[in-house]
């Protein structure tokens with residue numbers, strides 16, 4: 001049989017397919033079910049459809065394909081499920097099945113996927129090239145000129161919306177801010193690799209720099225090779241396990257797990273995927289064993305800092321700032337890293353943490369969901385911003401590039417004076433402020449890239 005003819009859902013371990021006991025406890029936690037109250041938009045309904053296909057009782061239809069892409073992949077259902085249903089695996093296999101059958105294929109969709117998933121994200125040199133073009137467009141003032149001129153009104157509504165979501169590209173990418181090896185401050189306790197990400201590198205390279213600084217201050221020698229690769233989560237979550245596996249091999253080659261105590265990411269969405277390379281590469285004899293070791297060492301930054309007993313910043317006499325925390329779905333539901341970011345924020349002397357209602361409810365970003373399902377994504381964003389407003393804070397911390405971007409765009413379009421930042425950036429700032437006599441300290445002098 002040609003491997004391309006092999007059904008992903010029929011080939012999935014049946015113990016995963018049959019786990020659901022139809023209790024419905026996940027339904028109230030599912031944002032799409034909450035919005036429509038339709039069973040097919042719920043985890044239980046979706047799992048029933050997947051099982052019917054796996055059992056050969058249902059063909060892959062267009063409706064099934066659309067349903068799989070209406071699901072956010074937020075994994076809130078996995079937190080609620082008493083039976084331990086592995087929805088992440090079901091969901092990835094279901095989307096791979098949709099792509100294998102080509103049931104949603106249309107020329108425009110195929111072109112966009114070929115350009116982004118199969119080309120742009122497979123080699124980040126291309127991504128950085130486009131990042132530089134957008135940065136140039138923004139820095140010479142062309143973007144604001146075009147926005148002010150009203151010329152954008154000539155574009156179709158959807159393109160206008162997409163233009164409004166264009167992120168501000170950082171003046172320098174990670175490799176221009178961070179040396180390939182940053183020594184530990186004081187005694188070296190660990191050697192860690194640090195993934196600088198794809199979108200993260202272009203839009204939040206400052207967060208990457210802060211992460212390296214925080215790690216160095218906590219006794220870690222940090223290895224950040226320039227020319228890194230995407231973690232492959234975009235591919236894994238969008239029905240391309242073959243491309244995801246290719247990127248997993250590249251990452252394992254770049255960060256051989258036997259040479260590191262931990263491999264760190266500061267993005268919840270990436271971390272959730274990075275911890276499952278072993279499944280992706282289980283049939284590859286050259287990588288299977290290393291992938292198991294990789295999974296063991298892949299760590300979210302908050303998880304790692306708490307594990308190694310991070311140093312709490314000293315009191316610094318700064319005025320108190322009130323901060324709320326939005327949980328990235330893939331950090332909380334995907335990785336179950338829930339308490340650690342709060343512990344880090346709680347350790348900052350001048351910071352008062354105000355709990356956000358529904359803090360682990362999706363903000364609508366969900367990878368590229370805000371691009372593919374704008375209506376549902378905007379509903380979720382409005383709900384999130386309503387809750388943020390109710391906390392009366394002016395700072396929101398969150399640990400995923402998609403969430404950061406979604407909230408920055410949301411605050412801008414709603415005219416909210418809100419600082420959106422990463423918990424690790426707040427920790428890095430607190431360390432700097434704690435340094436005696438450095439009122440406006442610019443940060444630890446890291447070695448030049």
Ligand code: SF4
Pocket residue numbers: 029030031032033041042043046070071072073074075076077078087
């Ligand atoms: S992943 Fe999120 S949107 Fe999808 S079924 Fe689960 S809770 Fe609902």
Ligand code: SF4
Pocket residue numbers: 019020021022023024025026027043044047077080081082083084085
């Ligand atoms: S996924 Fe879990 S919580 Fe939801 S219906 Fe099935 S067993 Fe119940």
